[in-house]
Amino acid sequence: MPKRVVDDEGRESWAGFALGVAGSTHVGRVRKSNQDAFDRFDDEERDEILLVVADGMGGHRGGEVASRMAVGTLGKIFRGSAGEPRERLRTAIERANHEIYRLGGRDSMLRGMGTTAVALLLCPDGTAAIAHVGDSRLYRLRGGDFEMLTEDHSMVARWLKEGMIDEETAREHPQRSQIDRALGAAESVQPDLLETDLRAGDLFLLCSDGLTGMLPDQEVQRLAERSRDPHAIVAWMVDAANQSGGMDNVTALVATLDTPQPGD
């Protein structure tokens, strides 16, 4: 198996791509605690990379606990289980749901806690599996197309899809952050499972609604197109969300896939 190589600027060669990954999270300008969580996990044996963003909810420390549990459990389970990438993500989501639900039922301080989760599993065969629950999103920038690959699990998203409201109304709707699917909310959960191919030039963005609630998609796209340095991109995104109000915790996690330069 080809070993992953990291150059001086932190750019890795992986699966025939020059890969860049960076994430950033911020409490925002209004909230007192950051209930978002994100991480990257590498499965050296399968040569797979998992990226996860979770956005927790619940009083006391519930939201923080739930999002961290979701990220940690996904990172642990995707490596340990067998099967197709999407099925392994499903198993990991179900396990995370179970653990959060169980702890929420046991500990009165954490009762009612829940979290979103969006996960992108990059596979060395040039595909990626995607799983999500709630309103944290995955976008793909390919060529000039900035496409939201996930669909929010919320009423407001359904109204938008049905044409009952427009994007601006959706972004400012009082019920915009009410999701109808979450990890930890019930004994079982149904994640959406998707797949994409991977091409040189792609950029993937995983984010919480603290980004997309503050910035229109066109603005997020403009920032994604400004550079191929994921560190710069996530920093601009978090800054822009805060400059637009910073009403919520904000998290952006970006992966760039490029053609390796000669000498890489």
Ligand code: CA
């Ligand atoms: Ca949020």
